[in-house]
């Protein structure tokens with residue numbers, strides 16, 4: 275017997291038939307003798323609609339009321355799932371965040387989880403009653419509903435799994451696991467049987483959309499094994515596929531590079547003719563940081579004349595206009611000649627814990643991209659990843675080329 279937390283995303287609970295299907299997955303685990311809690315998202319599209327209602331009502335809104343509205347999607351699905359389970363003869367009840375309670379900080383709209391009082395929930399699970407939990411929501415210090423930010427129910431599930439001491443957190447989604455890269459871009463992508471927390475964290479941060487970044491951080495910190503699988507597998511199939519996100523030492527055969535991620539939502543800014551003197555980088559990046567704009571890749575050229583230089587860096591595409599405006603306002607402090615920017619760029623990354631112990635991974639990447647005539651505009655590296663910025667037109671070519679280079683293609 276194991277203790278399990280199962281999580282079903284929006285597409286898995288998109289309508290009543292699918293909720294019944296979810297109930298069959300849950301029943302299978304209950305029948306196998308496991309103690310089960312289930313975390314659900316809102317039906318797909320519902321949260322978007324609720325957010326729109328709020329914004330249509332007023333451009334300026336009280337974030338506490340925003341949370342009251344947008345958290346309601348999960349209230350609906352948690353109740354419907356309990357009803358579907360009861361109809362299949364399984365004992366179940368719904369739980370809202372405040373009932374548990376799942377306590378958050380006061381940052382309404384993107385609250386962080388501070389702690390979970392798991393006693394009532396554990397007792398419920400032990401008594402053989404399935405806990406159907408509304409994801410994405412908790413209760414703030416002001417005793418009002420707080421939501422965890424878009425996609426937050428992955429984080430709810432992993433946090434609850436840690437709090438109730440679950441043996442595993444199963445994330446049911448619309449794909450059957452984590453792939454070496456996006457199969458829509460590289461048809462030779464393979465599903466991984468296992469991936470380490472660290473690699474998954476990089477994959478999620480660098481563009482893979484299967485798990486929310488915060489949920490992976492949470493799983494890594496609390497050492498919760500997370501199994502990603504598809505809710506569209508038949509509930510009674512004896513066999514299914516998936517990817518286990520787990521500790522590095524639980525993976526027998528590691529590749530040097532495990533996956534290729536890419537992110538199209540990057541924008542590039544170049545400041546030409548910046549004075550080459552101490553304090554300039556601070557003058558450029560200080561105002562951006564003050565406005566909470568995340569700068570990712572940074573390249574500063576050597577100055578040919580010792581007087582001026584060029585600085586290139588990336589920001590999220592959604593912040594592109596704001597970043598340009600801020601740099602425009604700071605022009606007198608920074609003293610640059612010209613600002614150029616473009617959003618036609620993509621960041622492609624190779625990720626693998628094997629890079630810690632193997633040299634030459636980057637060199638091979640640069641060679642093979644050069645052979646294909648792909649120009650690299652910026653580079654960043656960490657212990658387990660190399661990221662390059664290239665022209666967006668070359669996304670497919672670069673991803674496929676690197677996928678083949680590092681031996682990831684399926685046979």
Ligand code: ASP
Pocket residue numbers: 283284315316321322347409410423424425426427428
């Ligand atoms: N329903 C929320 C959203 O769409 C939370 C989630 O699905 O994880 O962002």
Ligand code: MG
Pocket residue numbers: 283284315425428
């Ligand atoms: Mg999601």
